[in-house]
Amino acid sequence: MPRTLAITGATGFIGAALLHELAGGGREIRALFRSRPAPAADGALRAGVEWVRGSLDDTQSLERLTRGVEAVIHCAGAVRGATREQFDRVNSEGVARLVRAARQSRPRPRFLLISSLAAREPQLSFYAASKRRGEEALRAAGEGMEWSVLRPPAVYGPGDREMRPLIEAMRRGAAPMLGRPEARFSMIFVADLAAAVRQLVDQPLWEPGPFELHDGHDGGYTWRDVVTTFARIARRPVRPVPVPAILLKTVAAANQALARRFGYAPMLTPGKVRELTHPDWVCADAAFRKATGWVPRVGLEEGLRRTLGSIRVNQK
Numbered sequence: 001m002p003r004t005l006a007i008t009g010a011t012g013f014i015g016a017a018l019l020h021e022l023a024g025g026g027r028e029i030r031a032l033f034r035s036r037p038a039p040a041a042d043g044a045l046r047a048g049v050e051w052v053r054g055s056l057d058d059t060q061s062l063e064r065l066t067r068g069v070e071a072v073i074h075c076a077g078a079v080r081g082a083t084r085e086q087f088d089r090v091n092s093e094g095v096a097r098l099v100r101a102a103r104q105s106r107p108r109p110r111f112l113l114i115s116s117l118a119a120r121e122p123q124l125s126f127y128a129a130s131k132r133r134g135e136e137a138l139r140a141a142g143e144g145m146e147w148s149v150l151r152p153p154a155v156y157g158p159g160d161r162e163m164r165p166l167i168e169a170m171r172r173g174a175a176p177m178l179g180r181p182e183a184r185f186s187m188i189f190v191a192d193l194a195a196a197v198r199q200l201v202d203q204p205l206w207e208p209g210p211f212e213l214h215d216g217h218d219g220g221y222t223w224r225d226v227v228t229t230f231a232r233i234a235r236r237p238v239r240p241v242p243v244p245a246i247l248l249k250t251v252a253a254a255n256q257a258l259a260r261r262f263g264y265a266p267m268l269t270p271g272k273v274r275e276l277t278h279p280d281w282v283c284a285d286a287a288f289r290k291a292t293g294w295v296p297r298v299g300l301e302e303g304l305r306r307t308l309g310s311i312r313v314n315q316k
């Protein structure tokens with residue numbers, strides 16, 4: 001079991017869950033952060049974590065981050081953006097820079113990349129293409145290192161800012177239906193993903209993958225499944241509201257143009273619409289389970305209950 005780890009992205013949704021899962025238990029963790037202060041964590045968590053200020057653009061900080069560690073878990077990524085360059089700079093060039101920094105360390109650390117199921121369909125969006133290029137960058141720069149790639153599907157849970165507007169809409173009784181009704185997708189609860197990473201990290205040998213993984217529901221869900229499950233938990237009717245594709249595309253195109261003009265990082269873009277309306281985001285987890293023995297624990301109903309509970313607590 002590696003005792004010293006470097007983590008990127010620990011100020012974000014998934015990275016915070018990884019930090020929570022991996023900190024303690026005799027591990028020493030170095031975590032990268034940018035301008036934001038390290039998030040308030042409980043005392044036990046802080047005790048095992050050394051925060052390193054820097055960024056994926058700054059090679060020196062990446063060398064400080066990775067020096068002497070046994071494994072690097074690279075979770076930082078750009079999930080919003082308006083241009084190919086914005087995504088590539090972080091999701092592809094950032095991977096290459098971090099791998100090269102890690103390669104300087106002796107003995108060479110293992111390297112785990114949190115990619116995305118989106119990398120399976122790089123033609124859909126700048127994001128998806130950048131995640132695929134990130135995997136390729138690891139393959140090219142990571143020669144002579146032991147590395148592995150995880151491709152999670154839609155990740156949800158407490159702290160998820162992207163899914164929150166949809167949850168808020170469902171709490172008010174309306175669920176926007178963005179894709180085709182028959183479209184299917186896999187999901188994973190964030191704590192289960194974090195446990196999967198721990199399980200992989202603790203394996204004596206890593207296989208490269210890329211590994212897909214999900215919450216144990218083979219064949220995935222339709223959006224209607226999610227809405228029905230949510231309505232059961234919230235104990236209120238939730239009405240599906242179909243959003244016409246033309247409206248979604250028009251808003252996304254306008255948002256992308258405005259973002260390029262005013263320099264902000266948008267979530268809804270034409271590429272995101274192509275991802276949202278893609279009919280098949282179902283994945284398989286047999287290879288990952290075989291390689292690690294990992295078993296998911298949180299199904300959709302329990303996961304949505306916990307997510308909803310965290311929103312209610314934060315609003316009190």
Ligand SMILES: NC(=O)c1ccc[n+]([C@@H]2O[C@H](COP(=O)([O-])OP(=O)(O)OC[C@H]3O[C@@H](n4cnc5c(N)ncnc54)[C@H](OP(=O)(O)O)[C@@H]3O)[C@@H](O)[C@H]2O)c1
Nearest residue numbers: 009010011012013014034055056075076077116152154155
């Ligand atoms: N959420 C999902 O459903 C999902 C599904 C599959 C894969 N993923 C992948 O999982 C990873 C984390 O996603 P998330 O949902 O947790 O996103 P998030 O909440 O936006 O977190 C992104 C993290 O990356 C950091 N980061 C971004 N650009 C950076 C840079 N140039 N230098 C250093 N750090 C940088 C952010 O730091 P700041 O706090 O400073 O901004 C933050 O800690 C991403 O690689 C994403 O592609 C996500």
